[in-house]
Amino acid sequence: MTPIPDLSSWSTSITDVEDSSIRYRGVPIEDLIDDGDLATTLWLVLFGGTPGTGSADALRRALIAALDHGVSAPSTLVARVTASTRSAVPFAVAGGLMAFAGPAHGGAAEGAANLFVEIAASDDHETGARDVVRRLLDRGDRFPGYGHPYHRRDPRVPALMSGVAEDRTHRRIARLCEAALRAESGRDLRMNADAAVAALLLDAGLGTADITLVTGLGRAFGLAAHAREELMGEKPFRAPSLDTIRFVSPAKQEEA
Template sequence: MTKMRTKWRTSITKIEPNKIIIRGIPIERLIGSISFPEVVYLLIKGKLPSEKEARMLEAVLVSFADHGVTPPSTQVSRIIASTGSPVNACIAGGLLAFGKHHAGAIEHAMKLFQNSVELCDSEDDIPEVARDVVNKYISKGKKIPGYGHRFHNEDPRPVRLFELAEELNFKGPHMVFALEVEKILNELKNIKMNVDGACASILSDLGFDWRIGVGMFMLGRLPGIIAHIYEERTKEPPFRKFFDVDEIEYEEEQIFRPPKLKTPE
């Protein structure tokens, strides 16, 4: 008996000879008609955003654009670029550097915000739930994702993002929750929200699932990584030294201890 092949199924893009249909819309109708953030929204959510939603998503992507040579992902990309590797390898190395301690906070924050808001019957419940969350994290000695920054005492990006949200009258429950947590943390520990927390709340109010958080961060950071790769390849000597030999301290650690041999009689 011949086993039937299972067909691939997708509702994202349909490809036919001389035709490309994205979420039911021919590609030629999209080109020149919508912005890149709008097509990102369309691809992931399956519908076109409103003007406010498009503006907020665009602001999120811009806020992620670059953070100098300080992030590990940028450093990895530049190190790979200095070896003469092709640009795709340099980009891949940078993106693979995203993990739990770099870029991972946005997904943790989105999950926290979305789960917490689900516990609220109305916005009146948000302050109490926010207080419970803060107390829970503090009692366990854990850092709340989306708050505090290793470099900035006050990250300038959340301030502008929330200003724009006010200008557009775009302020949903996740944003309200995130700001309430910041208010409590600021009073207790002088800790403010970082860009991950701000964008996590905005993306949650835009209806994005927390599991695509790092993907959205990658979309925003990619232009910055490409710029650093290009700068490294065109302005720095190849195989650039990031450390001199005398800056490296070797610590001998004896992991394997050879067995004592009997002395011959």
């Protein structure tokens, strides 16, 4: 039989709490409160160690870029509808984050990161990018992180791509993918923030599994703002009006 975990014993390397003392990864909390900035402190708690200038800068840029994209984003819509039921802000944020994590939404950044890492392992990055693009197009799949329903040019991309992280390998790969995608598809598909965030955070030394973690943290602040606005300024219980709902009978579904 598999032994049941002992809930009376825990281990952690994140926070050490003792009488009159709190330390994050060994750093006294009062020192961080006095002199720490948010990006550096988040890096310390999440990943351990003090980030270099480029890594802290990358985290800061990614968090700001992910923070909000207006009411039209599905995650924001979920958060606001949840808040309209007069649910508390944290619950509205949780609902929005579940939508945000989907691969067709904020999870696209992690999807792009996985492809960038695959290309980075190839002998020739330009050829690798072209091969991945062709594979996706042949299957009828999208390349996550390219094209946008609202922006011909995503205004977040230049600021993300200009991060000061010294390693630029994955940002160069992101540009190679953009060129290959436009050439192979014949469409003007430009990089969006998902691909740019993925490339920047990979260049900062994070792994693919950390991408959605970072973007989700950033988006949580924006979702909180929208939930708060909904609670303070809108009437309760947002729902579609009955005259906008089209009922499809089972018979018509079978005919289709």
